[in-house]
Amino acid sequence: MKIAQPTRLLRDSGHLLLTVAPGALCIVAFLVLPSLYLMGMAFLSNGPYGLPTLPLSLQAFRELAGFGFLGWSPGNLYTLLRSVWQTLLATVLVILIAYPSAYYIASRPSRYRALLLLAVVVPSWTNQVIRSVGWMNLFAPGTPVSNLAAALGFTAPPMGLFPSQFAVIVGLVYNFLPFMVLPLYAAFERLDFTQIEAAQDLFARPFAVFWHAVLPQTLPGLMAGTVLVAIPAFGMYVVTELLGGGKASMIGNLVARQFAQASNWPLGAAGALIMIVVTLIGLRVLRQLGRRLGGDREVVL
Amino acid sequence: MSGKNLERSLRGFWFALMMFLYAPLAVVVLFSFNSINSSARFAGFSLEWYEKLFANDAIISALVNTLVLAASSSVLAVIIGGLLGYGLYRYRRWRMGWLIWLIYLPVIMPDIVFGIAEMTFFVSLHDLFGLFKPGLSTMIIAHVTFQVPFVALLVNARLLSLDPQLFEACNDLYANPWQRARFFIFPVLWPAVLSSVLLALTLSIDDFVISFFTAGPDSTTLPIYIWSAIKKGVTPEVNAIATLMIGSVFIAALMSLFIHRRSVQKDRT
Numbered sequence: 001m002k003i004a005q006p007t008r009l010l011r012d013s014g015h016l017l018l019t020v021a022p023g024a025l026c027i028v029a030f031l032v033l034p035s036l037y038l039m040g041m042a043f044l045s046n047g048p049y050g051l052p053t054l055p056l057s058l059q060a061f062r063e064l065a066g067f068g069f070l071g072w073s074p075g076n077l078y079t080l081l082r083s084v085w086q087t088l089l090a091t092v093l094v095i096l097i098a099y100p101s102a103y104y105i106a107s108r109p110s111r112y113r114a115l116l117l118l119a120v121v122v123p124s125w126t127n128q129v130i131r132s133v134g135w136m137n138l139f140a141p142g143t144p145v146s147n148l149a150a151a152l153g154f155t156a157p158p159m160g161l162f163p164s165q166f167a168v169i170v171g172l173v174y175n176f177l178p179f180m181v182l183p184l185y186a187a188f189e190r191l192d193f194t195q196i197e198a199a200q201d202l203f204a205r206p207f208a209v210f211w212h213a214v215l216p217q218t219l220p221g222l223m224a225g226t227v228l229v230a231i232p233a234f235g236m237y238v239v240t241e242l243l244g245g246g247k248a249s250m251i252g253n254l255v256a257r258q259f260a261q262a263s264n265w266p267l268g269a270a271g272a273l274i275m276i277v278v279t280l281i282g283l284r285v286l287r288q289l290g291r292r293l294g295g296d297r298e299v300v301l
Numbered sequence: 302m303s304g305k306n307l308e309r310s311l312r313g314f315w316f317a318l319m320m321f322l323y324a325p326l327a328v329v330v331l332f333s334f335n336s337i338n339s340s341a342r343f344a345g346f347s348l349e350w351y352e353k354l355f356a357n358d359a360i361i362s363a364l365v366n367t368l369v370l371a372a373s374s375s376v377l378a379v380i381i382g383g384l385l386g387y388g389l390y391r392y393r394r395w396r397m398g399w400l401i402w403l404i405y406l407p408v409i410m411p412d413i414v415f416g417i418a419e420m421t422f423f424v425s426l427h428d429l430f431g432l433f434k435p436g437l438s439t440m441i442i443a444h445v446t447f448q449v450p451f452v453a454l455l456v457n458a459r460l461l462s463l464d465p466q467l468f469e470a471c472n473d474l475y476a477n478p479w480q481r482a483r484f485f486i487f488p489v490l491w492p493a494v495l496s497s498v499l500l501a502l503t504l505s506i507d508d509f510v511i512s513f514f515t516a517g518p519d520s521t522t523l524p525i526y527i528w529s530a531i532k533k534g535v536t537p538e539v540n541a542i543a544t545l546m547i548g549s550v551f552i553a554a555l556m557s558l559f560i561h562r563r564s565v566q567k568d569r570t
Contacts, residue, residue: 019388022381023449027403030446034422101318104311114561118554123322125550129509129524130543134325136535137332142341235411237510252413259417272414
């Protein structure tokens with residue numbers, strides 16, 4: 001039947017509305033509208049109680065760029081750059097750890113693989129606050145790990161390893177490692193091992209084998225994993241708040257502070273707007289990169 | 302590198318990885334049994350902190366809130382998300398790119414922005430109309446909103462993996478829509494619904510940021526309780542609550558392993 005009969009079209013539309021409308025409405029009413037409201041707030045001025053008021057202004061963006069009462073200060077720009085830098089560093093470290101992990105799991109007999117995958121994933125099922133509490137326990141002053149770091153000269157003896165940028169990076173890697181291992185494992189499972197053997201027969205060095213035989217085949221998994229790691233890492237709040245001091249805080253902390261202690265909603269909203277924009281740009285770049293490198297479009301969103 | 306060396310270094314690497322993944326959790330569990338209040342020195346075994354924990358009304362009510370929030374939001378999310386996933390599949394030939402974007406929005410939105418957007422929205426609505434008082438109900442709304450996409454995608458993926466001819470077979474057998482739902486769609490979707498429930502529960506219990514910003518004064522959950530407690534320093538009591546939560550995760554992991562083993566065995570026979 002090429003042309004749907006009017007009654008059938010009507011029935012289908014009704015059915016479609018019945019199934020799709022509750023979910024779509026839920027997301028529109030409780031995410032799209034609040035986000036638009038928040039973004040609109042960025043263009044208002046800061047009222048006497050930290051709440052946004054008219055008139056419209058770009059004051060919040062000026063403050064975000066560092067122009068305050070006392071002239072220009074680079075603090076907020078540093079925070080933004082630090083967010084990008086810490087995200088990149090954590091993502092690279094996650095990739096470096098995830099490759100051998102995924103390869104190890106994929107090279108075991110198939111009956112063990114589910115168990116090994118589960119072993120990697122289970123820690124991420126615990127609450128992220130609890131995961132950070134674990135590292136706070138390990139990195140507190142006087143623990144064996146902290147003492148070892150002090151003995152090796154990384155920290156001054158009475159200090160623990162947290163709060164520090166190091167602790168934040170460890171926390172980020174710990175949080176997001178499974179999100180890279182899973183898609184990489186899926187890629188390794190489909191890997192054509194004859195290409196690797198061919199490379200080895202041609203006396204390729206291990207790095208050359210990886211570069212020419214393994215990397216191209218696992219690229220879709222790598223791109224998917226990068227999206228799953230880098231996007232939430234950029235928006236991280238808990239790990240930086242608990243494991244890092246002011247010198248490791250990221251843009252999420254800057255935004256949250258404007259709604260809690262500092263009470264400057266328009267400034268916080270401007271920060272949130274920047275976060276959404278950077279996230280969307282990041283997604284777009286990764287998607288383009290994935291397509292250009294021949295990755296599977298379906299995997300990356 | 303020869304194969305044997307590679308294998309040996311891979312094993313070593315895996316061992317180090319397991320240490321990295323489980324040391325923080327193991328330390329939490331160990332120090333929850335510490336007889337002194339220290340996270341540097343283990344002085345002896347004691348159940349003191351667990352006794353304190355169960356005598357603390359604030360913790361018990363936080364536990365109840367956590368469970369109520371997880372259970373009610375998951376049920377709602379599975380119904381709404383399941384319908385959404387089904388509609389998405391059924392009308393996949395219609396142009397619904399905007400719907401895909403809508404579904405991915407909660408997934409890609411940084412959760413701090415998500416939480417703050419909802420917080421400001423609910424606070425303003427409450428000021429204007431007296432609706433949406435921050436509390437358990439606003440938390441449930443927020444949780445449902447971020448669970449729905451995951452459920453919809455899971456259900457949709459399950460439907461996409463089916464042979465479309467099965468739907469035609471139903472029509473050929475003159476099944477009415479109700480019969481088709483009862484004898485075909487529900488049975489094949491059952492595993493996806495079950496895993497959606499588990500995923501929704503996990504997402505809800507794992508969430509801290511969105512709960513934190515949408516919570517009211519009386520709707521503290523366990524993660525929020527832990528958060529405010531560790532602002533004053535990690536104590537064995539915090540470790541004890543965390544241990545209970547880690548324990549429930551391990552039980553869930555064992556269950557999922559068991560379900561996986563059984564489904565593998567089923568496939569073989």
